[in-house]
Amino acid sequence: MPESATTHxxxxxxxxxLCKRRGFIFQSSEIYGGTGSVWDYGPLGVELxxxxxxxxxxxxxxxxxxxxxxxxxxxxxxxxxEASGHVSGFVDxxxxxxxxxxRFRADDxxxxxxxxxxxxQCPSCGMKGTLSAPRLFNLMFKTFMxxxxxxxxxxxxxxxxxxxIYVNFLNVQQATRQKVxxxxxxxxxxxxxEITPGNFIFRTREFEQMEMQFFVEPGTDAHWFEYxxxxxxxxxxxxxxxxxxxAFHQHTKEExxxxxxxxxxxxFDFGGTLGFQEIEGVHNxxxxxxxxxxxxxxxxxxxxxxxxxxxxxPVVIETSVGADRTTLALxxxxxxxxxxxxxxxxxxxxxxHPALAPIKAGIFPLVKKDGMPEMATRLANDLRPxxxxxxxxxxxxxxxxxxxxxxxxxxxxxxxxQSVADGTVTVRDRDTLKQERVSADRLxxxxxxxxxx
Amino acid sequence: MPESATTHxxxxxxxxxLCKRRGFIFQSSEIYGGTGSVWDYGPLGVELxxxxxxxxxxxxxxxxxxxxxxxxxxxxxxxxxEASGHVSGFVDxxxxxxxxxxRFRADDxxxxxxxxxxxxQCPSCGMKGTLSAPRLFNLMFKTFMxxxxxxxxxxxxxxxxxxxIYVNFLNVQQATRQKVxxxxxxxxxxxxxEITPGNFIFRTREFEQMEMQFFVEPGTDAHWFEYxxxxxxxxxxxxxxxxxxxAFHQHTKEExxxxxxxxxxxxFDFGGTLGFQEIEGVHNxxxxxxxxxxxxxxxxxxxxxxxxxxxxxPVVIETSVGADRTTLALxxxxxxxxxxxxxxxxxxxxxxHPALAPIKAGIFPLVKKDGMPEMATRLANDLRPxxxxxxxxxxxxxxxxxxxxxxxxxxxxxxxxQSVADGTVTVRDRDTLKQERVSADRLxxxxxxxxxx
Numbered sequence: 001m002p003e004s005a006t007t008h009x010x011x012x013x014x015x016x017x018l019c020k021r022r023g024f025i026f027q028s029s030e031i032y033g034g035t036g037s038v039w040d041y042g043p044l045g046v047e048l049x050x051x052x053x054x055x056x057x058x059x060x061x062x063x064x065x066x067x068x069x070x071x072x073x074x075x076x077x078x079x080x081x082e083a084s085g086h087v088s089g090f091v092d093x094x095x096x097x098x099x100x101x102x103r104f105r106a107d108d109x110x111x112x113x114x115x116x117x118x119x120x121q122c123p124s125c126g127m128k129g130t131l132s133a134p135r136l137f138n139l140m141f142k143t144f145m146x147x148x149x150x151x152x153x154x155x156x157x158x159x160x161x162x163x164x165i166y167v168n169f170l171n172v173q174q175a176t177r178q179k180v181x182x183x184x185x186x187x188x189x190x191x192x193x194e195i196t197p198g199n200f201i202f203r204t205r206e207f208e209q210m211e212m213q214f215f216v217e218p219g220t221d222a223h224w225f226e227y228x229x230x231x232x233x234x235x236x237x238x239x240x241x242x243x244x245x246x247a248f249h250q251h252t253k254e255e256x257x258x259x260x261x262x263x264x265x266x267x268f269d270f271g272g273t274l275g276f277q278e279i280e281g282v283h284n285x286x287x288x289x290x291x292x293x294x295x296x297x298x299x300x301x302x303x304x305x306x307x308x309x310x311x312x313x314p315v316v317i318e319t320s321v322g323a324d325r326t327t328l329a330l331x332x333x334x335x336x337x338x339x340x341x342x343x344x345x346x347x348x349x350x351x352x353h354p355a356l357a358p359i360k361a362g363i364f365p366l367v368k369k370d371g372m373p374e375m376a377t378r379l380a381n382d383l384r385p386x387x388x389x390x391x392x393x394x395x396x397x398x399x400x401x402x403x404x405x406x407x408x409x410x411x412x413x414x415x416x417x418q419s420v421a422d423g424t425v426t427v428r429d430r431d432t433l434k435q436e437r438v439s440a441d442r443l444x445x446x447x448x449x450x451x452x453x
Numbered sequence: 454m455p456e457s458a459t460t461h462x463x464x465x466x467x468x469x470x471l472c473k474r475r476g477f478i479f480q481s482s483e484i485y486g487g488t489g490s491v492w493d494y495g496p497l498g499v500e501l502x503x504x505x506x507x508x509x510x511x512x513x514x515x516x517x518x519x520x521x522x523x524x525x526x527x528x529x530x531x532x533x534x535e536a537s538g539h540v541s542g543f544v545d546x547x548x549x550x551x552x553x554x555x556r557f558r559a560d561d562x563x564x565x566x567x568x569x570x571x572x573x574q575c576p577s578c579g580m581k582g583t584l585s586a587p588r589l590f591n592l593m594f595k596t597f598m599x600x601x602x603x604x605x606x607x608x609x610x611x612x613x614x615x616x617x618i619y620v621n622f623l624n625v626q627q628a629t630r631q632k633v634x635x636x637x638x639x640x641x642x643x644x645x646x647e648i649t650p651g652n653f654i655f656r657t658r659e660f661e662q663m664e665m666q667f668f669v670e671p672g673t674d675a676h677w678f679e680y681x682x683x684x685x686x687x688x689x690x691x692x693x694x695x696x697x698x699x700a701f702h703q704h705t706k707e708e709x710x711x712x713x714x715x716x717x718x719x720x721f722d723f724g725g726t727l728g729f730q731e732i733e734g735v736h737n738x739x740x741x742x743x744x745x746x747x748x749x750x751x752x753x754x755x756x757x758x759x760x761x762x763x764x765x766x767p768v769v770i771e772t773s774v775g776a777d778r779t780t781l782a783l784x785x786x787x788x789x790x791x792x793x794x795x796x797x798x799x800x801x802x803x804x805x806h807p808a809l810a811p812i813k814a815g816i817f818p819l820v821k822k823d824g825m826p827e828m829a830t831r832l833a834n835d836l837r838p839x840x841x842x843x844x845x846x847x848x849x850x851x852x853x854x855x856x857x858x859x860x861x862x863x864x865x866x867x868x869x870x871q872s873v874a875d876g877t878v879t880v881r882d883r884d885t886l887k888q889e890r891v892s893a894d895r896l897x898x899x900x901x902x903x904x905x906x
Contacts, residue, residue: 023521023628029530031620031750035608036598040621041524043629049524050510057503063838068476068496069503073659074642075491077482094600103600143594143610145489145658147547147556147648155488157596157610167484168493175476176496189527189642195600205598206526297484385516 008245010272011335016200018348019331022407024048024358025201037197037204039324044407047358047388049208049327052239053187055355056210056321059235060185067183067212068176072164074189075145075155080163083296084289086140090159092195093134100125105195106134141191141205157191162318164188165213166289170301173215180303180314181224183214187323199274201324208323215303215314218287221261224317225284229264232282232319236266239326240353241333245269247276259288268329279329280321287313330356334408340433343398350408351431354451360387361447362404366416368393376415379425379440386444387451405430411447461698463725464788469653471801472784475860477501478654490650490657492777497860500811500841502661502780505692506640508808509663509774512688513638520636520665521629525617527642528598528608533616536749537742539593543612545648546587553578558648559587594644594658610644615771617641618666619742623754626668633756633767634677636667640776652727654777661776668756668767671740674714677770678737682717685735685772689719692779693806694786698722700729712741721782732782733774740766783809787861793886796851803861804884807904813840814900815857819869821846829868832878832893839897840904858883864900 019025023042028035041049061069081087093106095115102124106115110123116133141157144150158164165184172184187210197203216224229248237243251263265278290313294301302311334350354360363380365372373393380391390409392400401412412428418437419425425443426435438446472478476495481488494502514522534540546559548568555577559568563576569586594610597603611617618637625637640663650656669677682701690696704716718731743766747754755764787803807813816833818825826846833844843862845853854865865881871890872878878896879888891899 020624021628023625026621026624028526028528029533029620030624031746031752031754032530032532035526035528035530038526038528040526040617042621042625043521043523046522046524062841065833065837065844069499070496071494071499071502073481073488073491073493075481075488075644075659077485077488079485080482137600141596141598143596145594145646147590147646164493167482168479168495171473171479171483172476172495175474191528193598193600206528293484299484301484380518384518385511388515391518 006269006271006275008269008271010274011332012200012270012272012274015328015331015335018335018406019045024331024407037194038206039201039204044358045327048330048352048356049323051356051358052327052330053208053210053323055239056235056323057185057187060183060210060212066178066181067185067214068172068178070165070168070172070184070186071188072161072168072186074158074191076158076163076167078155079296080167080293081140081156081159083292084163085292086156086159087138090139091136092139094137094195095120095134096132097122097125097127097130098132099127099130103195104131137195139192139194141193159192160190160320161186161188161209161211162213162289162320165211166293166316167297169215169290173303180305181214181216181220183212185210185212187211199270201328202270202274202277204324207325210321210323212319214317214319216317217305218312218315221284221286221315221317225262225282228317228319229282232280232321233266236268236280236326239330239356240351241268241329245333249276249278257283257285259286260284261286268325268333270329270332277325278322279325280319283318283320285316285318287315289316290314345402347402347405349405349430352408352410354410357408357410358388359390359404359407359409360451361389361411361413362400362409363389363391363413364397364400364415365393366397366414370417371420372415372417375420375440376413379413379415379443383444383447387447401428410451413443459722459724459728461722461724463727464785465653465723465725465727468784468788471788471859472498477784477860490647491659492654492657497811498780501783501805501809502776504809504811505780505783506661506663506776508692509688509776510638510640513636513663513665519631519634520638520667521625521631523618523621523625523637523639524641525614525621525639527611527644529611529616529620531608532749533620533746534593534609534612536745537616538745539609539612540591543592544589545592547590547648548573548587549585550575550578550580550583551585552580552583556648557584590648592645592647594646612645613643613773614639614641614662614664615666615742615773618664619746619769620750622668622743626756633758634667634669634673636665638663638665640664652723654781655723655727655730657777660778663774663776665772667770667772669770670758671765671768674737674739674768674770678715678735681770681772682735685733685774686719689721689733689779692783692809693804694721694782698786702729702731710736710738712739713737714739721778721786723782723785730778731775732778733772736771736773738769738771740768742769743767798855800855800858802858802883805861805863807863810861810863811841812843812857812860812862813904814842814864814866815853815862816842816844816866817850817853817868818846819850819867823870824873825868825870828873828893829866832866832868832896836897836900840900854881863904866896 024045026040028038113120115131118129120131144153145155146153247267249265261284263283266280267276268279290301339346365376383389410430414426424437428435477498479493481491566573568584571582573584597606598608700720702718714737716736719733720729721732743754792799818829836842863883867879877890881888
């Protein structure tokens with residue numbers, strides 16, 4: 001629920017179109033009419049999302065000595081989801097129309113009257129008294145492992161990555177000899193058979209999470225909860241997300257899961273009707289998860305605190321980011337249309353942080369002669385092993401700049417007559433539009449300094 | 454099928470144990486007794502596999518201007534699998550025992566007699582005449598999308614990533630303005646409900662593929678097939694895989710898919726009974742895939758060759774690597790047990806290529822006093838943002854070296870009395886065991902030069 005009203009326009013529709021046209025995001029199986037609320041990342045989208053995921057991995061795993069990485073499988077033992085509470089609790093109430101056979105969420109605002117009563121009216125066929133009373137519908141995708149399709153062979157596509165971390169807690173702790181407090185981090189796909197997904201890649205049936213579970217000594221959890229709350233907000237700001245569009249939302253008693261001691265969402269203002277929405281959750285989960293898995297598996301999951309010679313179940317502080325939602329936040333945050341001083345035509349810009357931009361530099365010969373294409377091609381080939389660059393020699397130079405602005409390329413490098421003579425090139429900054437002459441020999445270092453901070 | 458007999462010992466069992474103990478690979482949902490032929494990557498395994506995937510992505514996508522990246526979803530439109538032939542053709546013949554209800558592959562060597570005849574004997578309960586005639590069993594995992602579980606809502610977990618590339622062929626080509634010949638590359642999970650998976654992470658039900666589909670003009674496909682065959686073999690050698698353990702295997706007419714014009718496997722010798730097995734396939738698929746999707750979707754998928762003003766369906770050269778199999782090849786290739794000159798105890802070494810090793814350097818104070826731990830900690834903190842390093846101050850120095858050897862860390866950096874006095878440290882090479890004194894200031898550059906080639 002948004003804490004405050006948005007003042008930003010709705011740019012989702014424009015983004016969907018730009019993302020398809022330029023190769024960020026395509027509708028999945030589009031030539032077959034699409035797959036419901038599933039999306040494919042195209043050439044630019046896969047780089048944008050990979051840069052985001054790599055940045056999270058570097059900051060959470062590689063740059064710290066107290067967090068270990070993990071990549072647990074999507075298919076887990078079905079008992080995991082009994083222990084986690086998903087089999088019984090991960091449900092939505094649905095109603096059926098006996099007449100037209102359609103299904104609806106029980107809280108669908110188009111339903112008139114109380115479902116299950118003779119007054120209730122079906123929003124699809126309009127019949128009265130045909131809607132069933134609400135029944136619980138589990139949101140986990142299920143499948144069958146092995147040759148026989150029966151209850152004993154049901155497995156689920158994980159609806160969250162976190163359980164893969166909990167069941168491996170002792171394996172990781174013993175292999176790495178980590179001492180509490182320490183964390184386990186993982187990036188991976190999860191699946192939810194949502195009844196009302198939507199808003200582009202905001203809520204999808206197949207999505208990617210970046211989760212870190214931090215295991216702490218009971219009694220120290222309030223401290224670590226505050227620590228991670230601040231760290232994670234700081235991280236989102238470091239992506240270049242506008243600080244004014246980021247907010248904390250504290251879960252009320254009604255929103256809080258029964259086992260949770262505290263929970264804050266980090267929200268981003270997506271503008272328009274979507275407004276402020278969760279992109280990350282920071283949760284104090286108590287020892288619920290480890291104690292449930294201990295109970296259901298019959299295996300002790302206690303941590304042995306050697307110096308104090310005692311065993312205990314650690315408390316878990318969870319930080320859980322939606323990789324697709326954050327990618328959408330990056331797109332929404334970066335999108336702007338603006339006039340260009342001295343030019344009749346305006347431009348569309350994706351003002352990505354240079355470290356996240358899918359392509360770091362466009363490389364353009366001013367004209368297609370006088371050795372300029374050769375020098376520009378050589379430059380592109382020299383830079384390509386180090387950064388993704390795009391060589392473009394077709395059309396007017398202003399048009400080529402605008403094509404790169406629209407996909408968020410931070411630097412435009414032009415090879416002109418002077419370049420061929422003295423070995424310098426002009427570098428145009430996407431945001432300030434200022435041009436600077438730089439020696440071609442220094443270009444790689446020049447770009448590295450501006451891209452990697 | 455192996456081309457030649459292996460001369461290498463079977464190290465799989467030792468690797469399974471080392472991988473669990475040191476945190477490379479755990480059995481999935483182990484505390485619940487495991488999930489059949491599904492594995493989780495632990496802290497070291499996830500780094501090893503990520504280094505492998507990033508290396509593939511850099512060489513296939515980022516370092517080239519003629520290949521575009523993609524990340525298509527796992528859940529695709531079900532018609533995709535009718536077009537691809539998987540619904541009808543991706544099947545194994547199975548037989549049931551009417552008595553004990555067990556299922557077997559029809560070619561199970563333990564079955565005595567012809568299944569379906571009164572002579573056939575069940576390998577499980579031993580009854581005669583109870584085995585059914587073989588029936589076809591589809592290897593795709595299926596699930597239901599949306600609230601209703603019926604035939605209309607069936608979707609499959611993709612059994613290969615390639616189809617996500619074919620259905621996006623024109624989307625990618627038009628967004629990027631690439632001209633044929635060009636390729637589309639993708640890394641992602643795929644799922645097969647195998648009846649007889651096994652051999653650790655060699656054949657698993659959930660696995661990861663690194664696939665590149667190269668679209669070429671008909672008539673040029675034989676040339677490009679040869680090109681990619683050589684390129685891909687070269688790449689596997691660049692990982693440090695022993696050239697003597699790598700071989701091509703040409704598909705015979707019987708092995709060749711009906712639409713394929715040519716196919717070679719790149720095999721690695723896993724040793725023991727497994728021997729030479731496929732880690733990558735290079736296939737000339739003709740225009741089968743695009744023409745089938747064109748037919749089933751009713752959408753034209755022809756490429757428009759502007760200079761020659763003609764339209765055609767490109768021919769596809771596919772290169773398909775198993776990321777988990779190649780990770781296993783890296784482990785098998787790297788594993789060795791050896792004596793250490795002048796020491797009573799031998800050592801186990803994983804001799805990974807430094808660029809692929811999960812941890813690049815172990816950092817050790819020689820003793821826990823005289824400023825050595827402080828200097829070593831400082832060094833570790835300076836290096837950690839640039840490379841994964843591991844600080845270890847516990848136990849004898851020889852033991853600490855051996856712990857790093859066993860996980861494949863290429864460099865051991867020791868801070869001793871002289872270090873504190875003159876700012877130099879010793880760097881021990883994992884393979885040669887030679888030690889070199891290096892100025893601590895130069896260490897980052899020293900390591901970078903040796904890790905990144």
